[in-house]
Amino acid sequence: MSISVPTKIIRPKKTLSFDDLRELWEYRELLYFFSWRDIKVRYKQTIVGVAWAVFQPLIVMVVFSIFFGKLAGIPSDNIPYPIFVYSGLIFWQLFSSALSETSNTLVSNSSIITKVYFPRILLPIADTVTKFIDFCFASLILVGLMFFYGYTPSLSIIFVLPILVILTFIVAIGAGLILSSINVKYRDVRYVLPFFIQLLLFVTPVIYPLSIAGKYAWVLALNPMTGIIENARAIMLGTGMVNYHSLALSFGIGMLLLLVGIITFKKIERYFADIV
Numbered sequence: 287m288s289i290s291v292p293t294k295i296i297r298p299k300k301t302l303s304f305d306d307l308r309e310l311w312e313y314r315e316l317l318y319f320f321s322w323r324d325i326k327v328r329y330k331q332t333i334v335g336v337a338w339a340v341f342q343p344l345i346v347m348v349v350f351s352i353f354f355g356k357l358a359g360i361p362s363d364n365i366p367y368p369i370f371v372y373s374g375l376i377f378w379q380l381f382s383s384a385l386s387e388t389s390n391t392l393v394s395n396s397s398i399i400t401k402v403y404f405p406r407i408l409l410p411i412a413d414t415v416t417k418f419i420d421f422c423f424a425s426l427i428l429v430g431l432m433f434f435y436g437y438t439p440s441l442s443i444i445f446v447l448p449i450l451v452i453l454t455f456i457v458a459i460g461a462g463l464i465l466s467s468i469n470v471k472y473r474d475v476r477y478v479l480p481f482f483i484q485l486l487l488f489v490t491p492v493i494y495p496l497s498i499a500g501k502y503a504w505v506l507a508l509n510p511m512t513g514i515i516e517n518a519r520a521i522m523l524g525t526g527m528v529n530y531h532s533l534a535l536s537f538g539i540g541m542l543l544l545l546v547g548i549i550t551f552k553k554i555e556r557y558f559a560d561i562v
Contacts, residue, residue, distance in 0.1 A: 309405055316404055320412035324387075325419060339420035343379050344427055347372045354493045363495045365523060369431040373522055374492040374515040376428060377450070380421045381458050381511055382483050387413040388462025389479050392470050406555055407548075410462045414455060421451070428522070440521045446528055447521065450514050453533075456540040457510045463547030467554040491515055510536040510543070 310317075347368055354360045355367030362370035388410035392399065395409055432439070469475035487493075490511045499506050506512050513529070513536030520526035 310408070313405055313408060317408050317412055317415070320408060321415045324412060324416045328416070337423075339423040340427055343372065343375050343424045346379075347375055350375070350493055360494050361498060363497060363525070365519075365525060366435050369428070369435050369437065369523065370495075370519070371493055372428055372431055373519045374490075376421060376424045377454055377515050377518055378487065378490060378492045378511065379424070380417055380451075381454050382487075383420065384414040384417040384455075384458035385462050385465070385483065386479060387417070388459065389465035389469055390476055391462075392466050393473070393476075407463070407551060410459060410466050410551075414459050414462065417458075418451070418455075432523070437523045437525075440524045440527075442528055443521045446517065449533075450518050453510070453514050453536055453540055456544050457514075457536075460540060460543030460545075460547040463551040464543075467547075467551045470554060470557070507532060507535060508539065510539040512536070 350371045351368045355362070355371070360367075391409045391413045392406065398404075399406065431437075465475055465479065486509070489506060490509055491499075491506065492515060496503050496506060496512060496516050513532035517528055517533055521528060
């Protein structure tokens with residue numbers, strides 16, 4: 287006599303629901319596992335380990351300071367160019383590195399996706415979370431530069447800096463969800479993205495101040511990283527007040543990116559295991 291065993295069929299929903307949020311909380315330990323795995327894989331068998339998180343932005347800062355600060359003579363709002371560019375660079379690298387990793391995370395984890403069920407959105411979130419480790423180490427150099435050049439951060443840094451970091455996370459994960467979903471179907475993304483990130487650098491006030499854009503500054507302000515970097519410089523270097531208008535604009539565009547990213551991700555999620 288055969289005994290029938292009930293079969294549970296899991297079908298991904300097209301939109302994010304409260305059940306999905308509850309499921310993400312239930313799988314929070316898996317998020318920790320993915321994040322810790324990525325950190326170990328990244329620094330495994332490296333000579334200097336996590337020091338690469340410091341060397342990379344430091345070397346880029348030196349190169350930018352020589353070519354853009356000295357040779358090209360790009361203004362920096364009366365701020366020494368090395369600390370000017372570095373204060374924007376650490377946020378830019380947090381965003382760009384997170385975006386690069388999340389765009390390919392579903393393809394690189396195809397062996398897991400096709401065998402085990404878990405909320406797929408954990409993978410891009412985990413890739414983004416690991417980049418905060420690099421951000422923290424890279425920030426140590428900024429502290430040293432602030433001490434060297436005699437800059438004192440604004441008291442608002444206690445409240446505003448966490449908001450800016452969270453905003454960077456929102457922008458990166460929103461864009462990353464879109465690109466990672468598309469990359470499952472169209473592998474061209476991995477080739478186009480590095481070029482796109484390079485172009486995006488030049489429409490983000492990392493190597494130049496927003497004031498240099500003049501009447502076209504509003505165009506650059508549509509880039510959510512613009513408000514983040516400009517406000518980060520103001521509070522970390524104590525050179526100005528928080529621009530709540532640009533901060534609100536960055537938040538609005540960042541949330542829009544996140545919403546579009548979640549919708550895109552959920553719509554394509556049902557096909558991940560079949561085509562990844």
